[in-house]
Amino acid sequence: MAPRPFRLGRARTGLGLFATRPIKKRRRIAEYKGPRLNVKDAEREEARGNRYLFEVNSRWTIDGKARSNIARYFNHACRPNSDSTIRGGRVFIYTLRNIKPGEELTFDYGTDYLKNVIGKSNCRCPTCRRRKAKRARELREARKRRELRLARAKKTARKAASKTTSKSVAKTRATKRKPTSR
Numbered sequence: 001m002a003p004r005p006f007r008l009g010r011a012r013t014g015l016g017l018f019a020t021r022p023i024k025k026r027r028r029i030a031e032y033k034g035p036r037l038n039v040k041d042a043e044r045e046e047a048r049g050n051r052y053l054f055e056v057n058s059r060w061t062i063d064g065k066a067r068s069n070i071a072r073y074f075n076h077a078c079r080p081n082s083d084s085t086i087r088g089g090r091v092f093i094y095t096l097r098n099i100k101p102g103e104e105l106t107f108d109y110g111t112d113y114l115k116n117v118i119g120k121s122n123c124r125c126p127t128c129r130r131r132k133a134k135r136a137r138e139l140r141e142a143r144k145r146r147e148l149r150l151a152r153a154k155k156t157a158r159k160a161a162s163k164t165t166s167k168s169v170a171k172t173r174a175t176k177r178k179p180t181s182r
């Protein structure tokens with residue numbers, strides 16, 4: 001593999017990998033490296049809170065927790081620009097589309113990881129942030145519409161009330177005036 005086309009940098013969720021030059025679609029950009037664990041050892045690691053376990057098949061899991069495994073810094077995204085593939089028991093990350101310099105490189109960790117580790121509503125990938133922002137905007141707009149409706153209703157109620165009071169004032173005046181007119 002040629003020198004890495006990406007660098008480690010600050011991402012929204014900690015560290016992440018960012019393209020340093022344009023990368024073509026379907027390029028292998030990294031290998032997910034680490035010791036191979038059997039099912040028993042993988043389960044033990046998982047129980048210890050190791051979040052860098054990559055299941056290769058029903059027998060083997062790669063433990064990618066070592067910092068030397070650059071691929072551990074790929075962040076999850078629900079609509080990623082990269083993906084993983086298993087070839088001969090090794091795990092490679094490749095791009096799904098052309099990538100511009102500066103773009104964060106992501107792949108989909110899978111529904112299990114999203115549900116159990118990140119938490120479905122805690123995902124901060126661009127897709128989820130956009131979805132949440134849209135939802136917040138809709139809620140804000142709905143609240144504004146409700147407030148406007150309420151203000152309008154109040155205004156009409158006030159108008160109606162002032163009409164009845166002026167009428168009753170006129171009436172009282174009229175009744176008061178009556179005796180003096182005699």
Ligand SMILES: [Zn+2]
Pocket residue numbers: 077078079123124125126127128129
């Ligand atoms: Zn997401």
